[in-house]
Amino acid sequence: xxxIGQSVRRTEAPNKVTGRAKYNADTHVxxxxxxxxxxxxxxxAKILGIDRDNAMTMxxxxxxxxxxxxxxxxxxxxxxxxxxxxxxxxxxGEPIALVVAxxxxxxxxxxLAIQVDYQKLPVVHTPLEAMSSDAPLxxxxxxHYVIAQPPISPQPGTxxxxxxxxRKGDMNVGWKSSAVSIEGNFTLPSxxxxxxETRSAKVEIxxxxxxxxxxxxxxxxxxxxxxxxxxxxKQGKVIVNAPLVGGAFGGKATxxxxxxxxxxxxxxxxRLVQLVNSREQDFKTSPVGTGLQAKIKLGATRQGKLTAxxxxxxxxxxxxxxxxxRMARAITSDCTGPYRVDHVHCDTYCLYTNHTYATAYxxxxxxxxxxxxxxAMDKLANALSIDPLQLRRLNAIQPGQTTxxxxxxxxxxxxxxxxxxxxxNDLVTKPPGQVTRVAPHRVRATGVSCFWKTxxxxxxxxSGAIITFNQEGSMNLSTGTVxxxxxxxxxxxxxxxxxxxxxxxxxxxxxxxxxxxxxEHWKTVASLSTFMVGRAVLDAADDAISQxxxxxxxxxxxxxxxxxxGQGRVFIKDDPTMNVAFKDIVHGYQxxxxxxxxxxxxxxxxxxxxHLSPLNPDDGQGRPGPAWTVxxxxxxxxxxxxxxxxxxxxxxTVVDIGRLINPKGALGMVMGGMCQGLGYGSRxxxxxxxxxxxxxxxxxxxxxxxxxxxxxxxxxxxxTPQIDxxxxxxxxxxxxxxxxxxxxxxxxxxxxxxxxxxxxxxxEAIWRLGTEVQA
Amino acid sequence: xxxxTTRQSLILQVNQDALTVxxxxxxxxxxxxxxxxxxxxxxxxxxxxxxxxxxxxxxxxPLKSCLMLTAEAVGxxxxxxxxxxxxxxxxxxxxxxAFQCGYCTSGFLTTAHxxxxxxxxxxxxxxxxxxxxxxxxxxxYQEIGDAVWSVLQARQT
Numbered sequence: 034x035x036x037i038g039q040s041v042r043r044t045e046a047p048n049k050v051t052g053r054a055k056y057n058a059d060t061h062v063x064x065x066x067x068x069x070x071x072x073x074x075x076x077x078a079k080i081l082g083i084d085r086d087n088a089m090t091m092x093x094x095x096x097x098x099x100x101x102x103x104x105x106x107x108x109x110x111x112x113x114x115x116x117x118x119x120x121x122x123x124x125x126g127e128p129i130a131l132v133v134a135x136x137x138x139x140x141x142x143x144x145l146a147i148q149v150d151y152q153k154l155p156v157v158h159t160p161l162e163a164m165s166s167d168a169p170l171x172x173x174x175x176x177h178y179v180i181a182q183p184p185i186s187p188q189p190g191t192x193x194x195x196x197x198x199x200r201k202g203d204m205n206v207g208w209k210s211s212a213v214s215i216e217g218n219f220t221l222p223s224x225x226x227x228x229x230e231t232r233s234a235k236v237e238i239x240x241x242x243x244x245x246x247x248x249x250x251x252x253x254x255x256x257x258x259x260x261x262x263x264x265x266x267k268q269g270k271v272i273v274n275a276p277l278v279g280g281a282f283g284g285k286a287t288x289x290x291x292x293x294x295x296x297x298x299x300x301x302x303x304r305l306v307q308l309v310n311s312r313e314q315d316f317k318t319s320p321v322g323t324g325l326q327a328k329i330k331l332g333a334t335r336q337g338k339l340t341a342x343x344x345x346x347x348x349x350x351x352x353x354x355x356x357x358x359r360m361a362r363a364i365t366s367d368c369t370g371p372y373r374v375d376h377v378h379c380d381t382y383c384l385y386t387n388h389t390y391a392t393a394y395x396x397x398x399x400x401x402x403x404x405x406x407x408x409a410m411d412k413l414a415n416a417l418s419i420d421p422l423q424l425r426r427l428n429a430i431q432p433g434q435t436t437x438x439x440x441x442x443x444x445x446x447x448x449x450x451x452x453x454x455x456x457x458n459d460l461v462t463k464p465p466g467q468v469t470r471v472a473p474h475r476v477r478a479t480g481v482s483c484f485w486k487t488x489x490x491x492x493x494x495x496s497g498a499i500i501t502f503n504q505e506g507s508m509n510l511s512t513g514t515v516x517x518x519x520x521x522x523x524x525x526x527x528x529x530x531x532x533x534x535x536x537x538x539x540x541x542x543x544x545x546x547x548x549x550x551x552x553e554h555w556k557t558v559a560s561l562s563t564f565m566v567g568r569a570v571l572d573a574a575d576d577a578i579s580q581x582x583x584x585x586x587x588x589x590x591x592x593x594x595x596x597x598x599g600q601g602r603v604f605i606k607d608d609p610t611m612n613v614a615f616k617d618i619v620h621g622y623q624x625x626x627x628x629x630x631x632x633x634x635x636x637x638x639x640x641x642x643x644h645l646s647p648l649n650p651d652d653g654q655g656r657p658g659p660a661w662t663v664x665x666x667x668x669x670x671x672x673x674x675x676x677x678x679x680x681x682x683x684x685x686t687v688v689d690i691g692r693l694i695n696p697k698g699a700l701g702m703v704m705g706g707m708c709q710g711l712g713y714g715s716r717x718x719x720x721x722x723x724x725x726x727x728x729x730x731x732x733x734x735x736x737x738x739x740x741x742x743x744x745x746x747x748x749x750x751x752x753t754p755q756i757d758x759x760x761x762x763x764x765x766x767x768x769x770x771x772x773x774x775x776x777x778x779x780x781x782x783x784x785x786x787x788x789x790x791x792x793x794x795x796x797e798a799i800w801r802l803g804t805e806v807q808a
Numbered sequence: 809x810x811x812x813t814t815r816q817s818l819i820l821q822v823n824q825d826a827l828t829v830x831x832x833x834x835x836x837x838x839x840x841x842x843x844x845x846x847x848x849x850x851x852x853x854x855x856x857x858x859x860x861x862x863x864x865x866x867x868x869x870p871l872k873s874c875l876m877l878t879a880e881a882v883g884x885x886x887x888x889x890x891x892x893x894x895x896x897x898x899x900x901x902x903x904x905x906a907f908q909c910g911y912c913t914s915g916f917l918t919t920a921h922x923x924x925x926x927x928x929x930x931x932x933x934x935x936x937x938x939x940x941x942x943x944x945x946x947x948x949y950q951e952i953g954d955a956v957w958s959v960l961q962a963r964q965t
Contacts (some may be wrong), residue, residue, distance in 0.1 A: 041901050049896040049910030050851020050917060052889035059848035136832070180865050229853050229911040278944050279851070279911030312854040516910030518946045701905045704948030731911055732943060733859035741936040743949040 036530040037538050037760050040697035044542050045277065045516060045524045053309045056279050057375070058233045058309050060455040065097060065235070065737045068297040069140035071130040072318050073122035073148040076387040077169065078151035080120055083130060088146040093139030096300035097147070098131040103296060105263055109255075109287070111187060112179040113172060114353035114390070116292045119701075121154070123171055123352035123387050124316030124725045133297045133306055151544040156387045156725035159220075160326050160347035160644065163384040165194035171352065171385040175427060176696025182491075184650055194350055195383035197365045197666040201437050207341025207376025211332030214341075214699040215412040219405040219722045220791040222718035223324035223349060223388060225729070227737055228517075230279025231315040234290035235250045238303030242266070244295065251286040251515050252556035253382050257548045258657065259288050260295060273544040278517035282709070283393030285517070286321055287355055316730040322394025323357060324349040325364075325404040327369030331412075337419045339428050342374045346381040346402065347673045351390035357383045360391075361647050363489035364398040366438050366657040371450050371485035372405040372428040377437045379653070385387040387725045392557060395709065395767045399486045400774060404473075407482035407775035408790055414466070421465045421779065425665070426454045429483070439654040442661075445756040448689030450483065450663040454753045456687040457481065457665040460747055465667065468783055474675040477682070480773035480779025481667045487658030488764065492645035496565035497552025498573040498788035500636030506601045506615030508577075512569065513554030514562045517544055518727050519766045521562040527694055528759050532574040534599035552639075560764035563694065564659065565640050567759030573638025584618045584631040660755045662763045664688030666707070668744070668776040677799035679743040681711060681780065684773060689751040691763030699765055706769020712738045713773035716793050717795045818882050822847065831878040838861035838862045838873040841888060849889035849914040853943070858944030864888050869917035870922040870941065875882030889914035889923075896959045897921055908946035915942045920956045928963050935960060 037668035085097045100119035102137045106112040118129050130147050134140035155169040158563040162168055172178075176189030185195045189358040208214070236247040244266055250256055253275040261268040278285060278423035290308050297306040300771075310319060325348045332341035346364055350357035361381045394400070414421040429450040432443045440446075463469070465479045499511040510529055514521040522542045543551060554566055580705040582593040589596070589611055597606045613622075621631040648655040684707045693699055716736045720729045729735040754761025778789040787802035812833045820827050822845060830843045838855070841847040847909035851863030855874045862873045892898060892957070897920055900906070907913040916939065923930060923938045931940070935956055944952060 040905075043905075044906075045910070046902045047950045049907055049913050050901050051892070052847070052914050054910050055848065056851075056911065058852070061843060134822060138832075151920070226944055229859065229909065229943065230851070231853075278909065280909040282945070312856070312859075378929075518910070520908070697905045701908060701951060704950060705908060705946045708948040731856060731857075732854050737943060737945060739943065740939040740953065745869075746948055746950055796834065 034437050036527045037694055038696065039694055041523065041527060041537050043520055044526055045522065045544055054277050056230055056277050057247055066133050066135060066301060066304055066306045067137045067140040068131055068133050068294060068306050070128045070142045070314060071132065071435055072314065073118060073129055074337060074614045075122055075151050075153060076125045076156045077154040078122050079154060080118060080122060081150040083151055084148040085130060086532045088132065089145040090280050090282055091139065091143045093135035094132060095135065095294050096133045098296050098300050101130065103779065105420060106178065107263060107292060108181055108354055109356050110182045110185050110358045111170065111354045112181050116296065124387055126314065126389060127352065128139060128293060128318060131297050133301050143622040147580050157192065158386060158721065158725060160384040160386060164347060164382065165385050168192055171387065172284050184647055186650065192385040194354045194370060194385055195361055195484060197361045197381040198369065198651065199365045199377060199379040199437055201439065202376035203375050204341060204343065204378050204790050208332055211340040212335040212427065213416050214330060214332040215409065216330045217407060217409045217412055217418050219327045221324050221344040221404060222399045222792065223391060224322040224394060224713055224717050225316055225719055225735055226282040226284030226322060227735060228282060228284060229313055231310040232290050232319050233307065233309040234294040235305060235307040236291065236294040236298040236304035237599055238298050238311040240411030242270050244271045246271065246291055248273065248275060248291050249278050249285050250275050251281045251517060251558055253277065253515065253548050253554045254513060255544050256288050256291045256558055260291060264293065264295065266519055273548040275515045275545065281517040282395045283322065283397065284320065284573060287392040289319055290627060313730040316735060317389060317727045318393035320355055321351070321389045323360060323391035323398060323401065325401050325645040329409040331409050333413055333417065336419050337424050337427050339372055341367050341376045341510065344368050344379040348381060348383050349386050349388055349391065350383045351386055353390040354383060355390055355392045357391055359489060360393060360398040363657065364402040365653055366489060366648065366656060367399060367485055367487065368402060369437050370410065371430045371483050371663050373430050373434045379437065379584050381539055388721065389719065392419065392671055395706065395770050396486065397735065399771050400710065402762045403482065403484050403771050404775040404778065404792065407772055411779045422454060422458055423476065425481065425483050426451065429454060436658060440656050440803060444753060446660045448661065448663045448691065449751055449753045453663060453665040453687040453689055454483065456749050456751065457685065458666055460687065460749065461667050461684045475671055476671050476674060476784045477669065477671045478784035479669040479781045480776040480783060481665065482779060483665045483773040484768065484771035485661050485663045486768060486771060487661045488561050489641060489657045490555065490561060491615040492647065493641060494555035495567065495639065495641040496554045496569045497567065498569035499552055499578050500573045502619035502634050503617065504616060504620050506619055507541060509541045509543065510570065511543040511551050512566045513546060513551050514566050516544055517557065517560070519702060520695065521557065521566065523698065524563050524694050528570050529574055531728040531760065532571055537780035540599065556790055560768065563762050564758050564764060565642065567762065568640035569638040571638065572640060573758055576638055577634055577636030580634045581618060584622055586619065587630065588613045588622050601619050653750060658758070660763065662689065662765060662768050664768060664775045666772040668773060670780045670781045672781060674785065677796035679796065683747060684744045685710060685747040686769060687749045687751060688765060688768055690759035691755045691758060691764065692752055692758065693750055694762050700748055702713060702766055703748050703769035707746060707773050708743055710770040710773025711777060714777035714792060714794055716795060718793050721799050818879060820881055820886060821884065822890060829878065833879060835878045836874050837876045837878050837881045840878040840897055841873060842863060847888040847890050851911055851914060860885045860915040860919065861912050863918045863942065865918050865922050868925050870919040876954065889917050892917060892921060895921065896962065897924065899953040900949060900958050904951050906947065906951045906955035910943045912942060916944070916952055924959060924963065930960055
């Protein structure tokens with residue numbers, strides 16, 4: 034029986050419903066010291082002095098580390114971030130001092146007793162403010178920072194950390210051939226990942242020099258690499274453990290607490306120290322998902338064919354760049370949305386502000402980017418008086434056409450957007466342009482949006498897989514992906530079961546990652562795990578099969594090519610009754626007289642992405658990812674035009690998934706993404722007061738969706754195989770979220786008769802835009 | 809007058825065992841369950857009652873264990889997710905894919921289990937009201953609602 038296409042249970046499911054699944058902060062070794070952070074109460078200020086004398090005398094305090102004790106700048110792309118603020122603070126909640134004490138309470142009390150003397154500096158609140166020539170400078174040393182991972186183009190003397198330029202076609206031709214043009218300005222707030230498990234890290238430095246790390250991470254191999262690099266430790270001595278992760282959404286792909294926990298351990302002679310974010314610190318001290326401002330101008334023929342797109346994105350990277358320069362390139366690569374536009378001009382700026390620094394968030398910039406382009410598409414539909422779904426169908430990108438960065442698409446690389454839109458046309462039942470009055474003050478409307486995304490991974494991202502056998506013939510699978518809920522372990526077990534023609538019950542997946550024994554996977558991000566790990570697993574399976582056949586050929590006295598593998602046996606293709614069981618050969622074969630041959634079968638597989646290239650700094654041309662996933666989403670709302678309150682009735686997604694490996698798993702990923710997208714569209718925003726202090730540091734102020742607020746979900750899949758992917762499966766982990774906020778805004782804009790060009794679309798925001806006019 | 813100013817031994821009734829703990833007066837029930845007794849199925853998500861990940865069953869009612877001091881729990885019957893064994897609810901959560909990362913799952917299970925005990929005849933609206941006390945960031949909530957509803961319905965027919 035085939036395992037592909039079956040909704041097999043998650044491998045870790047039984048432990049998750051019994052409380053037995055262990056997350057990072059669930060294991061506590063007696064004697065562990067606790068670290069706690071003292072953080073900045075200012076958004077932008079010079080540090081005149083830090084008084085730790087009182088705190089040092091408090092009960093249980095072992096050490097206090099401040100920025101003066103550490104000479105280090107961190108950053109994935111640009112090394113601009115001191116792990117503990119040095120001479121100035123750049124955001125509210127920034128780590129200032131690290132207290133290590135015998136217990137959690139002792140550490141917290143001492144952290145509260147640390148006195149910081151500030152000299153306040155003017156605060157930069159928005160990316161556009163940061164662009165202004167008289168804006169306060171946030172990084173005076175921008176010209177002296179080390180570039181860790183090019184490309185990036187910092188502009189010293191400004192708040193511009195990076196600029197990405199994309200030029201395709203000839204804008205003069207584009208505008209000349211257009212008959213209609215529209216323009217839109219958009220403002221999107223930063224958001225929080227709000228994973229249910231807060232981030233934490235534990236570090237112990239052993240006397241033999243080994244550094245043992247346990248952390249909530251999507252990127253254990255990145256943690257290993259950076260700790261090695263920052264502290265001059267041989268990589269082999271840094272061992273990073275990643276147990277089950279309680280939700281991540283990109284927020285745990287960055288390296289922050291691990292560095293601090295290392296500094297804490299170092300300060301107390303290498304003892305085991307744990308640093309666990311409170312919910313409040315997880316909101317204000319650890320990085321958020323990026324917000325941005327944008328200006329978009331689209332031109333089209335009278336019939337609605339897009340001719341030109343001019344886009345500027347001002348990305349709010351907050352106080353430090355982290356992965357934002359890579360994200361800016363991801364935004365730029367797919368800036369037109371999944372539409373054919375021959376003439377494109379896009380500038381994306383990464384701007385420092387005095388906000389919490391930003392890192393990857395599900396979609397890697399594609400959710401805010403998609404919001405802007407899809408709101409612009411609805412404006413164009415209005416200007417042309419064309420049905421919004423028809424406008425998208427008319428412009429949907431096709432095989433043979435090129436992306437903004439010049440990649441020529443084919444069906445395998447792209448998928449079938451036409452089919453997604455056509456299926457959506459059936460699902461929405463009424464034309465999306467139509468507004469229906471259901472009561473004197475209540476109207477219904479549907480908004481639609483399309484999305485596309487590729488991975489924007491480094492051109493050398495790689496993945497590995499190792500298969501070993503138990504003597505009974507069952508298999509152990511080791512890969513480098515972290516399980517944070519996306520089901521990557523289950524998917525890779527399914528892929529292996531399918532290739533080996535075995536029951537998934539006989540595949541045992543290594544769940545907790547240990548960088549010392551598990552093969553590297555770049556990072557569990559970018560929805561790439563099924564593709565990259567899946568390819569490595571298939572490679573390892575083929576390697577194991579070849580070894581099994583070689584040994585079985587001796588036992589069965591035939592050529593290896595006569596043999597096939599299935600159901601835990603190697604058998605002769607034309608006579609399966611002649612076979613040998615895995616259990617008799619996987620640890621060597623023993624002849625009846627006692628002699629043995631062969632040895633353990635160990636399958637080894639690798640995959641490295643191919644043919645990718647970084648974007649050219651002059652025109653942004655290059656190949657950012659192996660393939661795209663395309664789809665169409667819609668949201669139906671019922672709005673009370675008297676006060677702006679609304680109900681989200683239905684949310685719909687049609688996505689070209691390539692091939693369904695696990696239908697219920699895929700459905701859950703898409704629905705969960707849609708729910709997050711509705712949260713971002715309707716209520717979520719990281720908010721700061723006039724002094725730049727973050728005010729949304731709890732779930733009662735940072736509101737996410739709750740049970741009963743979710744709509745009726747309708748999800749449908751198109752299956753256009755991606756030929757180079759395992760069984761044709763496309764990336765789908767992030768995509769459910771991408772076009773939902775714009776679809777919601779498009780629906781509300783139609784229902785209320787106003788332009789909703791910023792988020793979140795709260796009832797108050799809609800009411801302020803003047804709903805009554807339409808009532 | 810009752811005075812409790814330093815660590816002292818208390819007996820908690822957890823998952824049908826009488827267990828001795830030595831908390832500080834300020835220790836929450838969640839802290840003691842996790843740090844002293846190892847019932848780490850109860851998760852800290854916010855430690856101020858917003859998220860419900862730490863929910864335990866307290867004399868047949870769901871209770872956010874971060875909001876109660878350990879001392880207040882003496883003399884009461886506490887069930888953590890570790891105290892649920894092979895229930896239809898746990899199977900339903902697996903069959904309906906009612907979790908992804910699993911971090912909120914213990915809290916949803918204990919809340920739903922209390923609902924099944926207190927209101928076996930609950931309608932869908934009542935179920936939703938009960939489950940609103942807990943946050944999930946991964947699923948679309950429909951999967952969790954469907955899982956709990958499937959058990960309620962099976963009991964009601």
